[in-house]
Amino acid sequence: MSNDPASLSVTCLKGVGPKVAEKLARLGLHTVQDILFHLPLRYEDRTRVVPIGSLRPGDAAVVQGEVQLTEVKFGKRRSLLSRISDGTGSLTIRLFHFNAAQKASLERGASVRCYGEARRGTSTLELIHPEYRLIQAEESPEVASSLTAVYPTTEGVHQLKLRDLSEQAMSHIGGLREWLPAELLASLGMPTLGEALRTLHRPTPDVSLSGLSEGEHPAQQRLAFEELLAQHLSMRQLRERMQAHQAPALRNNGELNNQFLQQLPFELTIAQQRVIKECLQDLSRAVPMQRLVQGDVGSGKTAVAACAALHAVESGYQVVVMAPTELLAEQHHKNFYDWLAPLGIKVAWLTGSLKAAERREQMAVISGGQAQVVVGTHALFQAEVEFDRLGLVIIDEQHRFGVHQRLALREKGRGEDGHPHQLIMTATPIPRTLAMTFYADLDCSVIDELPPGRTPVTTVVIPDSRRADIVQRVEQACASGRQVYWVCTLIEESEALQCEAAEDTAQALAAALPQLHVGLVHGRMKAADKEAMMRAFKAGEIDLLVATTVIEVGVDVPNASLMVIENAERLGLAQLHQLRGRVGRGAHESNCVLLYRAPLGQRARERLAVMRETTDGFEIARHDLEQRGPGEVLGTRQTGLAMLRIADLVRDQALLPAVEQAARQLMQDYPGHVDPLVRRWIGEATRYADV
Incomplete structure (x- = not known):
C-alpha cells in the first residue's frame, strides 16, 4: 500500500467512518494530503495560565481559579453564573445552555480551568460559554505544548476532531514528496515542506501569534511560494498546450x-x-x-x-x-x-x-x-x-x-x-x-496613451444632503449645451427594485428640471428600446440620461461632460472607474460627482478618496486589489480559475519574481516535478486546460 498521503483516503485515519468522511468531503478533504494542507485559520495561546487580574476586555486566555459562588439568574435569558477567583482577581463564567449536573459540578470550592475571550460584565469580566474543565488544584500550569490551531470547519465536524485528524495525518508527512529542488530551497532560505506543515499545524509557544496572523512566518511563506508557483506553472502549461496547436497563418498586403x-x-x-x-x-x-x-x-x-x-x-x-x-x-x-x-x-x-x-x-x-x-x-x-x-x-x-x-x-x-x-x-x-x-x-x-484632445475628468465627492446643489449643476451644464449622465447604482439586490429606483429618479429630475429632455435606460428594458434611447442621447435629443450601471462599458457620447453617481460608496473602484470613463470623451472640461449617503465607513472613504485623487486605471486597479482581493478584481466566480488557499497576492507580491524564476528552472531542469506540483495545489481546477 502506498504511503503517499495524496493517495491515502481519509478513511484510513482512526475515527473516520463513512459518515465522518461525508462531512469532511464538504470541506474538500478526501485524502490525508488534503488534511495536511487544511491549514488553521488562526491560533490560540493555551500554553500558559494567565492571572485573572491581568486580563483586559478582548483578551483570549487560559485562566484557573476557585469557584466562589454559582447561581442561576433569570433575566431576558436564563443563565448559570459562576464566579471564580485566583487571588489576583475574579471573573464570571456565564453559561446560557446548561444542565443540573453542570450546576452541581461548579460548586463552591471547586477548581476550574477555562479558555475564552474576556468581555465586560455587570460587575466583573465575563467568559461566555468558555471551554472549561474541573481540575485538581495542584495540576501543572502548563496546559498545551504548542499553540492551539483553529481550523476552517463545517457543521458536524468539531475542532477537536480536526485537531485529532491533523495529528494523525502528520505521522504521514514523511511520505509527502518534496517537489522543490533542494538548491532552490537553500537559495531562498526556506524550510522543507514537512517542516513548514509541522510548524503550521503545531506552532511552538515561542512563535509570534501576530506573525502567524499576518501570514509572515517563514513556514507560511514557504507554502505560499509553492502555491503561487503551482498556479503560475498551470498557466504556463496552458500556454504551452496552446502553442502546440496549429492556427491559420494570416498574411496579406494590408489593403x-x-x-x-x-x-x-x-x-x-x-x-x-x-x-x-x-x-x-x-x-x-x-x-x-x-x-x-x-x-x-x-x-x-x-x-x-x-x-x-x-x-x-x-x-x-x-x-x-x-x-x-x-x-x-x-x-x-x-x-x-x-x-x-x-x-x-x-x-x-x-x-x-x-x-x-x-x-x-x-x-x-x-x-x-x-x-x-x-x-x-x-x-x-x-x-x-x-x-x-x-x-x-x-x-x-x-x-x-x-x-x-x-x-x-x-x-x-x-x-x-x-x-x-x-x-x-x-x-x-x-x-x-x-x-x-x-x-x-x-x-x-x-x-498606455489616451487619444489627443481628451481632457482629464475632475472628480468630487459630495454627500447626498447637497442633492439640490447637484441638480442646479446639472441645469447649468445642460444650459451650456453639454449633456449629463445620472447613474442610479444598486440600492437593492433586486434588479427590479433597482430599475424602479431609476424610474423614480428620472421622474423626480424631470419634475425639478422641466426645461430638459430626460431619458431613462435600465436593465429590464428591451434591447431595441435601450438602443433607441442611447441613440437619441448620442444625437443630442436627450439632455439628461438617468441610467443604472448598464452604461458601465461601451457607450461613447463625446458631448457628455458631467456624470453624477448616486450611492457611489456601494461600488467597487473598478466599476466607478468604468462609469467615470463615460465622460471626458470629448474636448470639453468634464466632471464626475460621487454622491454618497452618510455616514461613510472607513473602506468606502478610502475608495472615494482614490477616485478623487487619480484617473490612472492601473493605480486604481492596484488599490482595488489591495482592498477587495484578487477574487473580486478578476471576477473569479466566472473565471474558472482556482483561487489561492494560502498565498495572498497583495501580501506576497515580493515572492513573485522568485516564483517566475523557479517556474523556468522546474520546466527546464525538473519537468517531471511540474505536473505533480500543479495537481497538489490546484487539482481538478486545471482540467479546463486539457485542450
Missing part, C-alpha cells in the same frame, strides 16, 4: 487596413499603432495568438480590434467579436458596422434576445460564410451556432467570461487549419501581480 485607417476621422495614437503591430505579427504565425490587450477607458481598444479583424477577413477568415452584455455588444456592432460596411464587409449580429426568425436568418448567414464579422453575446457559445471558417475570436472584458467559455468558443472555430486566434480586451486594468499569476498563458499588450 483593407489601409482603407480603414484612411476613412477614420482621427489618427491612431503611437500606443495603438504599437499594439496593432504586435497583433498582426501574432496573426501571421501558424500558432494561435493568445494576446490580452489592456487599455484604460477610452484608449481606443476597439480600433485596434477592428484592424485585427480586417487582417483576418482579408486573409479569407471569419471573425467573432463577443461582449458580456447586450448593450456593449450593440455598441460594438454599431462601431464595426459603421467602420466595415463601407469596405463591403457584412457584419452579423447574434444575441439571446433575437426573435426566432431573426435568429435563424443570422445563423444562416454565419454558417454560410456570407457574414465575415459576427458580433454578439454569450449566445455565440450555443451548440447550434456554426461558423464557416473562423480565424479570429475577439473577446471584450475577458474577466466577465469564464476560461471554460473562452476555450469553448475557440473549440467551435476549430477547422482544417487548426484553432482560431484569440484577442482578448479589457478596460479593467490588471495589476502586474495578477497578470503574472493568473494570465501567464497570455501575451500582454498595454495601450
Whole structure:
C-alpha cells in the first residue's frame, strides 16, 4: 500500500467512518494530503495560565481559579453564573445552555480551568460559554505544548476532531514528496515542506501569534511560494498546450487596413499603432495568438480590434467579436458596422434576445460564410451556432467570461487549419501581480496613451444632503449645451427594485428640471428600446440620461461632460472607474460627482478618496486589489480559475519574481516535478486546460 498521503483516503485515519468522511468531503478533504494542507485559520495561546487580574476586555486566555459562588439568574435569558477567583482577581463564567449536573459540578470550592475571550460584565469580566474543565488544584500550569490551531470547519465536524485528524495525518508527512529542488530551497532560505506543515499545524509557544496572523512566518511563506508557483506553472502549461496547436497563418498586403485607417476621422495614437503591430505579427504565425490587450477607458481598444479583424477577413477568415452584455455588444456592432460596411464587409449580429426568425436568418448567414464579422453575446457559445471558417475570436472584458467559455468558443472555430486566434480586451486594468499569476498563458499588450484632445475628468465627492446643489449643476451644464449622465447604482439586490429606483429618479429630475429632455435606460428594458434611447442621447435629443450601471462599458457620447453617481460608496473602484470613463470623451472640461449617503465607513472613504485623487486605471486597479482581493478584481466566480488557499497576492507580491524564476528552472531542469506540483495545489481546477 502506498504511503503517499495524496493517495491515502481519509478513511484510513482512526475515527473516520463513512459518515465522518461525508462531512469532511464538504470541506474538500478526501485524502490525508488534503488534511495536511487544511491549514488553521488562526491560533490560540493555551500554553500558559494567565492571572485573572491581568486580563483586559478582548483578551483570549487560559485562566484557573476557585469557584466562589454559582447561581442561576433569570433575566431576558436564563443563565448559570459562576464566579471564580485566583487571588489576583475574579471573573464570571456565564453559561446560557446548561444542565443540573453542570450546576452541581461548579460548586463552591471547586477548581476550574477555562479558555475564552474576556468581555465586560455587570460587575466583573465575563467568559461566555468558555471551554472549561474541573481540575485538581495542584495540576501543572502548563496546559498545551504548542499553540492551539483553529481550523476552517463545517457543521458536524468539531475542532477537536480536526485537531485529532491533523495529528494523525502528520505521522504521514514523511511520505509527502518534496517537489522543490533542494538548491532552490537553500537559495531562498526556506524550510522543507514537512517542516513548514509541522510548524503550521503545531506552532511552538515561542512563535509570534501576530506573525502567524499576518501570514509572515517563514513556514507560511514557504507554502505560499509553492502555491503561487503551482498556479503560475498551470498557466504556463496552458500556454504551452496552446502553442502546440496549429492556427491559420494570416498574411496579406494590408489593403483593407489601409482603407480603414484612411476613412477614420482621427489618427491612431503611437500606443495603438504599437499594439496593432504586435497583433498582426501574432496573426501571421501558424500558432494561435493568445494576446490580452489592456487599455484604460477610452484608449481606443476597439480600433485596434477592428484592424485585427480586417487582417483576418482579408486573409479569407471569419471573425467573432463577443461582449458580456447586450448593450456593449450593440455598441460594438454599431462601431464595426459603421467602420466595415463601407469596405463591403457584412457584419452579423447574434444575441439571446433575437426573435426566432431573426435568429435563424443570422445563423444562416454565419454558417454560410456570407457574414465575415459576427458580433454578439454569450449566445455565440450555443451548440447550434456554426461558423464557416473562423480565424479570429475577439473577446471584450475577458474577466466577465469564464476560461471554460473562452476555450469553448475557440473549440467551435476549430477547422482544417487548426484553432482560431484569440484577442482578448479589457478596460479593467490588471495589476502586474495578477497578470503574472493568473494570465501567464497570455501575451500582454498595454495601450498606455489616451487619444489627443481628451481632457482629464475632475472628480468630487459630495454627500447626498447637497442633492439640490447637484441638480442646479446639472441645469447649468445642460444650459451650456453639454449633456449629463445620472447613474442610479444598486440600492437593492433586486434588479427590479433597482430599475424602479431609476424610474423614480428620472421622474423626480424631470419634475425639478422641466426645461430638459430626460431619458431613462435600465436593465429590464428591451434591447431595441435601450438602443433607441442611447441613440437619441448620442444625437443630442436627450439632455439628461438617468441610467443604472448598464452604461458601465461601451457607450461613447463625446458631448457628455458631467456624470453624477448616486450611492457611489456601494461600488467597487473598478466599476466607478468604468462609469467615470463615460465622460471626458470629448474636448470639453468634464466632471464626475460621487454622491454618497452618510455616514461613510472607513473602506468606502478610502475608495472615494482614490477616485478623487487619480484617473490612472492601473493605480486604481492596484488599490482595488489591495482592498477587495484578487477574487473580486478578476471576477473569479466566472473565471474558472482556482483561487489561492494560502498565498495572498497583495501580501506576497515580493515572492513573485522568485516564483517566475523557479517556474523556468522546474520546466527546464525538473519537468517531471511540474505536473505533480500543479495537481497538489490546484487539482481538478486545471482540467479546463486539457485542450
